[in-house]
Amino acid sequence: MSTTQYLTKDEVGILLTAAAHAPSMHNTQPWQFDIQGAVIDVLRDAERTLPVADTAGRMTRIGLGAAAFNLRVAAAVLGHETTLAFEPDPAVPAVAVRVFLAGRKVPVPGLSSLYGEVGRRHTYRGPMLDAAVPPEARRALTEAARAEGAQLHWLDGHQRTELGRILAVANERDIHDEDRLHERMRWIGGERDGDGVPEAALGPLPEGPAAVRDLAAGFDRDGRGRAVFEHKPAIAILSTVSEDSHAWIRAGLALQHVLLTASSYDLATSFLNQALEYADLREDVRRLIGRTSWPQLIIRCGYPAQSSNHAPRRPWEATLEEWR
Ligand SMILES: Cc1cc2nc3c(=O)[nH]c(=O)nc-3n(C[C@H](O)[C@H](O)[C@H](O)COP(=O)(O)O)c2cc1C
Incomplete structure (x- = not known):
């Protein structure tokens, strides 16, 4: 490390720790980072993708986008405005996002206020309280999606019932697809150190039908408790108008x-x-939201009824490829 580097080691640690807290499918953490002065590249790590369940690399790119957002939030706390370029270099297709840090000033309003949530947020797979999500919160979440050029569709009762039917078909397929099952077994269940989803983060098994995904369906279900889930889950579908790697x-x-x-x-x-x-089921979900945009994520939201565990992360040093 030279003394003229743009970022200090502490700052790199703050930025990459925040990035690592992003969600990724099966907690594969499909990213590496390359820092050159005030430019941070978020690279796709081909060793950490899911070739069976994510053939096109859609989920991988969603995870990379989420990591880039956390980078922006941490940079905002350090006083840097940020601009982004998606897949900026055809010669290096692994670079998914290039983040440009602008000169240091004071914490950037708005984005920096989310910094405290970066380590608190995690995927909660337990039951929610029956309390409704307040309209003000729904509006704020919808606006958050819009701020990034995406849409959030909150499902009504009829759409929720229809989604329940689609989920039941998907659950059934998931259990009987040997290749997907093996891929999930590689990343999910048991004790995990650094990546993957440990059994302790899988949440209880539902008593009766529930809007929940059991990532360990088909294996590793011993030792988990059971719980009754909420009757009217608040479900929102995040979608984009286009459907390509930039949209993901x-x-x-x-x-x-x-x-x-x-x-x-x-x-x-x-x-x-x-x-x-599954392409056909995704088309069913697309129809559910009026076929005007492409569903990218289905999010269940509410006040948690139980405590829950976080999935592990690799130390940030393990994700830093180059720093100049
Ligand atoms: C594109 C994408 C798809 C995901 N799909 C599911 C899912 O269907 N079910 C689930 O329980 N978690 C899902 N997750 C959540 C990941 O399992 C979770 O982010 C990862 O284990 C890291 O844990 P954390 O979110 O608690 O930090 C998904 C995450 C991403 C980014």
Whole structure:
């Protein structure tokens, strides 16, 4: 390390620790970072993708977008405005997002206020209280998605019932698809150190039908308690108008803006994304929201009824590829 570097080691630690707290499918953390002066590249790590469940790399790019959003939030606390370029270099396709830090001033209003939520937010797979999500919070989450160029659709009772039908089909397929099952077994269940989803973070098994995804369906269900889930889950679908790799990165930025905003209202969140991992079922979900945009994530939201555990992360040093 030279003494003329733009960022100090502490600042790099703050930025990359925040980025690492982003959600990623099965907690694969499919990212590496390359820092050159005031430019941070968020790179796709091909060793940490899910070739069976995520053939196109859509979920991977959503995770990379979420990591880039957390970078922006941490940079805002350090006083840097940020601008982003998506897949800026055709010669290096692994670079998903290039983050440019502007000269240091004072903490950037807005974004920096979300910094406290970065470590608090996590995926909560337990039951929610029956209390409704207040309209003000719904509006704030919808606005958070819009700020990143995405949409959030809150489902009404009829749409929720219809989604329940689609989820039941997806759950059934998930259990019987040997390849997907093996891929999930590699990342999910048991004790985990650094990545993957440990059994302790999987939440209880539902008593009766519930809007929840059991990531360990088909294996590793011993030792988990059971719980009755909420009757009317608040469910929102995050979508983008276009459907390409840039839209997926954008969906990741929007997802993280929505999740951190939810956390700032003390709301817990989880995902029902199994319905989007099969092309025909994703089309059914697309129809549910009027076919005007592409569903990227299905988010369940509410006040948590139990405590819950966080999934582990690798130390930030393990994600830093180069620093010049
Ligand atoms: C694109 C994407 C899809 C996901 N799909 C699901 C899902 O269907 N079910 C689920 O329980 N969690 C899902 N997750 C949440 C991840 O499992 C979670 O982010 C990861 O384990 C890290 O844990 P944390 O969110 O608690 O920090 C998804 C996350 C992303 C980014």
